[in-house]
Amino acid sequence: MTGILGPTGCGKTSLLDILAGRKTTGKIRGTVLYAGAQPTQTFLRRQTGYVEQNNALLDNLTVHEMLMYTVELKSSWSTSMQAKRSSVERIMDGLKLQSCRDVKIGSVMHKGISGGQAKRVSIGIGLILQPKVLFMDEPTSGLDSYTARQVMDLVHGITTGSIAVCCTIHQPTAGTSDFRSPYFLISRTFDKIVFTLFLSTLYWGQGNHVTAASSSNIAGIIFMATVMLTSSALCYLPSMMLERPVFIREVNDGLYRPLAYLCTKLIQLSGSFGFYWLVLMCTSFVGTNIGYLVAAACPNFHIANAILPGVILSLLFFVGYLIKWDDIPSWWAWYGHINPMRYAFAALMRNEFDDQPNTQEFTSQAVLQYYSLTGTSKLGFVGYESLFIIVFFCLTWLSLTFLRHHSR
Numbered sequence: 001m002t003g004i005l006g007p008t009g010c011g012k013t014s015l016l017d018i019l020a021g022r023k024t025t026g027k028i029r030g031t032v033l034y035a036g037a038q039p040t041q042t043f044l045r046r047q048t049g050y051v052e053q054n055n056a057l058l059d060n061l062t063v064h065e066m067l068m069y070t071v072e073l074k075s076s077w078s079t080s081m082q083a084k085r086s087s088v089e090r091i092m093d094g095l096k097l098q099s100c101r102d103v104k105i106g107s108v109m110h111k112g113i114s115g116g117q118a119k120r121v122s123i124g125i126g127l128i129l130q131p132k133v134l135f136m137d138e139p140t141s142g143l144d145s146y147t148a149r150q151v152m153d154l155v156h157g158i159t160t161g162s163i164a165v166c167c168t169i170h171q172p173t174a175g176t177s178d179f180r181s182p183y184f185l186i187s188r189t190f191d192k193i194v195f196t197l198f199l200s201t202l203y204w205g206q207g208n209h210v211t212a213a214s215s216s217n218i219a220g221i222i223f224m225a226t227v228m229l230t231s232s233a234l235c236y237l238p239s240m241m242l243e244r245p246v247f248i249r250e251v252n253d254g255l256y257r258p259l260a261y262l263c264t265k266l267i268q269l270s271g272s273f274g275f276y277w278l279v280l281m282c283t284s285f286v287g288t289n290i291g292y293l294v295a296a297a298c299p300n301f302h303i304a305n306a307i308l309p310g311v312i313l314s315l316l317f318f319v320g321y322l323i324k325w326d327d328i329p330s331w332w333a334w335y336g337h338i339n340p341m342r343y344a345f346a347a348l349m350r351n352e353f354d355d356q357p358n359t360q361e362f363t364s365q366a367v368l369q370y371y372s373l374t375g376t377s378k379l380g381f382v383g384y385e386s387l388f389i390i391v392f393f394c395l396t397w398l399s400l401t402f403l404r405h406h407s408r
Contacts, residue, residue: 001156001165012168013053013137019166020050020135022252024404034133045254049126053137055118056245059107063100063121067091070125073255091127095120095154116147120154125253127158134158136167219371222348223321226283226341237308240265240295248406258400262393265292275351275378282385283344289392296399319345325372340388343381346371350378 004012017023019032021044031038034047057066067088075084092098097120105121106112113121119139126134139155140148159165240247247261291308298304317323318336328336336342350373353364368374 001159001167004166004168006168016135016137016166016168020044020048022050024406042254046129047132049129049131049134050249050253051122051126051134051136051139052245052249053141054245055122056249057105057118057121058243058246059105059110059112062102062104063097063113063117064088064092064102066105066121067124067128070250070255071128073250074128074253087128091124094127094157095124097121097124114147115143116150119143119147119151123151123154123158127163131163133164133166136165138168140169219321219349219367222352223319223345226319226344226348237291237295237304238301240292241298241301241304244405247400259397262292262397262400275347275382279344279347279351279382279385282382282389283341285389286340286344286385286392289389289396293392293396293399296396297403299405315339315341318342320371320373321345324370340385343385343388346373346376347378347381347385349373350376350381354378 004015006012014023014026018028021032021039021041033039034043039047058069061069068084071084071087075087092101097117100113100117104110104112105118112118123134123136123139126136136155139151143151155165155167250256251258251261290311294304294308294311298307314335318328318332318339319341320336325336325342349368349371353367365374
């Protein structure tokens with residue numbers, strides 16, 4: 001075991017990051033060699049482990065689930081499930097984690113395992129593939145003297161095997177050597193239930209017999225349906241922002257690429273039938289992608305939380321309901337063309353009024369002309385909206401891949 005000692009700010013973590021190939025800022029001179037050869041990124045990810053100073057763990061998983069989740073991502077396809085389970089059991093036995101096996105990791109808001117146990121879980125993640133070298137950045141940070149001694153005793157035990165340990169120590173004490181989230185699901189479903197009950201009772205029977213007077217009410221509920229689904233961006237913002245430390249650690253560990261992470265965030269069990277549900281589903285995906293784009297592009301939660309509501313509100317004014325499309329000033333027309341909510345509203349309006357029977361006092365074409373929605377079919381409007389799903393997805397992926405909100 002090699003210890004890197006020194007006061008705060010002397011460069012202990014920077015040296016560790018350089019040795020582990022994780023330094024992202026500044027210029028590095030010289031060469032780092034492993035067994036006389038310059039390592040590749042694949043070698044570093046497979047043959048070295050890295051334990052962050054701050055525990056980057058998923059709070060809604062148990063200790064066993066967290067380790068199984070990591071070994072599933074890190075192991076090759078050819079590794080059997082029995083071998084993966086055996087690896088996790090070996091690590092839990094060695095790090096004395098069996099007593100908290102089925103306890104959720106927890107967070108500041110929800111009590112879970114202790115700080116010492118969380119640090120041992122982080123060490124276990126670094127040991128998943130039995131690396132040749134294990135780097136540890138201040139493994140005793142935030143722990144009391146007794147717990148720090150326990151952790152370093154475990155680290156010392158690791159060095160008795162075939163693993164070399166290199167760690168930084170700040171003010172060492174004497175002798176120190178299922179992806180479930182019910183609160184997230186509630187936030188995504190509760191507001192939908194309330195809005196459904198409210199709007200269905202308020203607009204009950206409005207579409208049975210369409211007249212010139214009721215056409216405005218129908219346009220209103222279509223507008224609200226569009227707004228409600230796009231506002232889902234507000235629900236998805238925290239999920240990516242709060243997971244950022246875990247995302248950074250796992251990408252650096254080579255568990256997955258940013259594109260794979262983004263795809264898993266967007267995959268949902270959705271059923272659809274009929275054109276109406278197709279449009280609503282597309283609008284929901286657009287809102288989700290907007291939320292993830294802002295989360296990926298902003299450096300912290302406070303800035304993202306300030307920007308996203310403004311983005312959503314600005315889109316509402318250019319839907320074509322609060323102010324008709326023909327009445328929007330020419331210098332603002334460009335913003336309407338890049339507004340996905342406008343196309344969702346237009347598609348739903350065409351779907352509602354295209355097949356309405358005409359009467360002496362009412363014609364469906366008059367309503368569509370009033371809102372400037374003629375000339376493009378409802379499928380055409382859906383096609384335009386679908387393009388924004390791809391655009392926002394690509395922008396989010398590029399933000400996750402190239403924007404570095406953390407520097408090492």
